[in-house]
Amino acid sequence: MLRSRLTMVVFGLTLAVASVRAQATSVSTAQWPAALRERVDRIADSAKAQRLPTEPLYAKAAEGVLKGADDARIVQAVTRLSQDLREARAALGPGATDAELVAGASVVHSGMDVPTLRKFFSTHDARPQSESFVMPLVVLSDLLARRVTQDVATASLSNLLEHGAKDAELTSLRRDIERDISGGQSPDVAARLRTDAVLATLSTANRGVRRPPSI
Amino acid sequence: MSDRETFNDIFDEDPPLSPALASAIESLRVDEPVSAEWRQSLIAGVESARRTQRFQRRLIGAAGLAAAAAVCAVLARPSNRGVISVGNANTVHFEIEAPAARSVSLVGDFDGWNPGAMPLRKRGNGAWVVDVHLPPGRHAFAFSVDGRLTIDPTAALSADDNFGVPSSVVVVKGEGGE
Numbered sequence: 438m439l440r441s442r443l444t445m446v447v448f449g450l451t452l453a454v455a456s457v458r459a460q461a462t463s464v465s466t467a468q469w470p471a472a473l474r475e476r477v478d479r480i481a482d483s484a485k486a487q488r489l490p491t492e493p494l495y496a497k498a499a500e501g502v503l504k505g506a507d508d509a510r511i512v513q514a515v516t517r518l519s520q521d522l523r524e525a526r527a528a529l530g531p532g533a534t535d536a537e538l539v540a541g542a543s544v545v546h547s548g549m550d551v552p553t554l555r556k557f558f559s560t561h562d563a564r565p566q567s568e569s570f571v572m573p574l575v576v577l578s579d580l581l582a583r584r585v586t587q588d589v590a591t592a593s594l595s596n597l598l599e600h601g602a603k604d605a606e607l608t609s610l611r612r613d614i615e616r617d618i619s620g621g622q623s624p625d626v627a628a629r630l631r632t633d634a635v636l637a638t639l640s641t642a643n644r645g646v647r648r649p650p651s652i
Numbered sequence: 653m654s655d656r657e658t659f660n661d662i663f664d665e666d667p668p669l670s671p672a673l674a675s676a677i678e679s680l681r682v683d684e685p686v687s688a689e690w691r692q693s694l695i696a697g698v699e700s701a702r703r704t705q706r707f708q709r710r711l712i713g714a715a716g717l718a719a720a721a722a723v724c725a726v727l728a729r730p731s732n733r734g735v736i737s738v739g740n741a742n743t744v745h746f747e748i749e750a751p752a753a754r755s756v757s758l759v760g761d762f763d764g765w766n767p768g769a770m771p772l773r774k775r776g777n778g779a780w781v782v783d784v785h786l787p788p789g790r791h792a793f794a795f796s797v798d799g800r801l802t803i804d805p806t807a808a809l810s811a812d813d814n815f816g817v818p819s820s821v822v823v824v825k826g827e828g829g830e
Contacts, residue, residue: 464764499765506815514814575790604825
């Protein structure tokens, strides 16, 4: 008797937690104007047919609604994100996770073309299969947004990944470059100097690894 | 143009005449033998007074605009101080000081920008806090303070905002921490 009650309590708690989590992650479209909801649904249906994640599209629309943007601007932003996701899929391939696609879309949004992104993603092979490629993509898009040129940004990160850099080194690199740029350093120079510094650390840590090519 | 028409024009122009001036002009409507020279000097006086009136109005307008701009600048200035820290297992601690606020919630791409999804709890010192588990990646967010969107002044701003209203950004790496 006690056991069955306990089971029911645990089951109830699980349901409650699940519902809170669902409420926290799903987008509520009930308050949207019908025309907007219909147009976003249509874009999302098209994305779904291409095996693209739809949640970021609804989140983008919800952001626009909350920020008071007009419907046309919201649809434009959602359409653009859908295109960025599509290009990210073309560059990263069918095996990319949803999180990698979202991060890849951000890189595309920063102006990188599909072939260059595809080439950069190929350095994924240098990482253990269990490791996500989200962080290298996030750092890449951030560097591009900070006006580091594509060649320097991709060379820096590819070099670091080939030498076993982990997410921790990449996020530190991102933060340090951002700080240097804010301090007046040229974006490309900041990226080169910081990359060299991390490479020196990695080389010390992994003696015997071949010398990194200069970027 | 006759003197009569000139007088009517003076009444019709903007800004309107002050009562004293209007009364003086009105007195000229009376058909009394008034010399043309006297009429012209009165018209010149009225025009001069009107120029002064226009200048004063512009001055007041400019002062009003400057005051409005100053008020807007003060209102737009972030008055709440925020703190983000990323702990173990990708749990991100969000904190914002808003002692006068009645409700604060976290909105972002991780909760569908839903103001009701992640309320912050108030501490005794006026700070509002919430700990959220976030997956690795970059997350755009803002605080909704009494229904008004507020960026975190201590966090980086999103570079790819589409709506003209900035968002804050937190980056969560795989093994936790920024």
